[in-house]
Amino acid sequence: MKRAIFICIISIFMVVISSCGKENAVIENGVTDSVQNESEKKSSVQEKAGKVLVAYFTRNGNTDNGFPEGVDAVASASIQTDGGKMAGNAERIAGWIAEKTGGTIHAITTEEKYPSDYDKMVEQAKEEQSKGTHPDLVSEVEDFDSFQTLVLVFPNWWADLPMPVYSFFEEYDFAGKNIVVFCTHGGSGFSDTIRTIQELEPDAAVTEGLAIYHNDVAEAEDEVVEKLGELGIGK
Numbered sequence: 001m002k003r004a005i006f007i008c009i010i011s012i013f014m015v016v017i018s019s020c021g022k023e024n025a026v027i028e029n030g031v032t033d034s035v036q037n038e039s040e041k042k043s044s045v046q047e048k049a050g051k052v053l054v055a056y057f058t059r060n061g062n063t064d065n066g067f068p069e070g071v072d073a074v075a076s077a078s079i080q081t082d083g084g085k086m087a088g089n090a091e092r093i094a095g096w097i098a099e100k101t102g103g104t105i106h107a108i109t110t111e112e113k114y115p116s117d118y119d120k121m122v123e124q125a126k127e128e129q130s131k132g133t134h135p136d137l138v139s140e141v142e143d144f145d146s147f148q149t150l151v152l153v154f155p156n157w158w159a160d161l162p163m164p165v166y167s168f169f170e171e172y173d174f175a176g177k178n179i180v181v182f183c184t185h186g187g188s189g190f191s192d193t194i195r196t197i198q199e200l201e202p203d204a205a206v207t208e209g210l211a212i213y214h215n216d217v218a219e220a221e222d223e224v225v226e227k228l229g230e231l232g233i234g235k
C-alpha cells in the first residue's frame with residue numbers, strides 16, 4: 001500500500017515538472033509553436049523582442065529617376081509627403097515603427113533601379129515574378145546577428161512579396177528570430193505573404209502585423225502604434 005502511494009506521488013511530481021518545462025521551451029526558443037495561443041504568441045515576441053531591425057522595401061528610392069516634378073502624392077496613392085519629403089507608403093509606416101520601437105531602420109534597395117514610369121515598373125515586376133528573378137541588392141544590414149526581431153514592411157506586388165524581398169530573405173537567415181509583418185496594398189491585403197515568409201524562414205516566429213490600404217496610409221500612424229503595443233514591441 002505504502003509503495004502504491006509512493007509511486008502515485010512520484011508520478012504526479014513528474015507530470016508537474018514536465019509541463020513546466022514545456023512552457024519555458026516556448027519562451028526560450030522565441031519560435032512560434034503551431035499550437036501556441038494568441039497570448040503566448042504575444043509574450044514570445046515581447047520576451048524575446050531584443051534589438052529590433054525595421055526593414056522596408058518601397059517604390060520610392062528604387063526607381064531610376066526618382067519621381068517626376070509635381071507628382072500628385074494623393075493621386076499616386078503610393079507616395080506620401082512627409083514634412084515636404086517624398087516617401088513611399090512602406091517607408092512611412094517603417095518610419096513610425098522605428099520611432100516607436102527604437103529600432104534600426106533599413107531600406108532594402110536594388111542594384112538595378114526600376115523604371116520611374118509606373119506602368120513600366122508594374123510590367124517589369126510582373127516579368128520578374130513570372131521568371132522568379134531575385135534582383136541583386138546593394139543594401140546590407142550591419143551587425144545582423146545582434147538583431148532578435150525583424151519588423152518587415154513592404155507593398156503587395158502582384159499578390160505577393162516584391163521580388164527584392166525574396167532576395168532579402170535569401171541573404172539573411174532569421175532562424176530563432178521574430179519576424180513581424182506589415183504590408184501596404186491596393187486592395188489585396190496580405191494575399192498569401194505571411195505563409196510565404198514562414199516558408200522562406202521556417203525556423204523564425206512569424207507574426208502578422210497590419211495590412212494597410214494605400215489610401216489610408218497617411219492617417220494610419222495611430223493604428224500602427226496601437227498594433228505595436230498589442231504585440232508588445234512598442235516603447
Ligand SMILES: Cc1cc2nc3c(=O)[nH]c(=O)nc-3n(C[C@H](O)[C@H](O)[C@H](O)COP(=O)(O)O)c2cc1C
Pocket residue numbers: 057058059060077078079087088089090091121122123125126154155156157158159160184185186187188189213214
Ligand atoms: C508593381 C506593383 C504591383 C502591385 N500589385 C498589387 C497587388 O497585386 N495588389 C494590391 O493590392 N496592390 C498592388 N500594388 C499597389 C501597392 O501595393 C500599393 O500602392 C502600395 O501602397 C505601394 O507602396 P509603396 O509606396 O511603399 O511602394 C502594386 C503596386 C506596384 C508598383
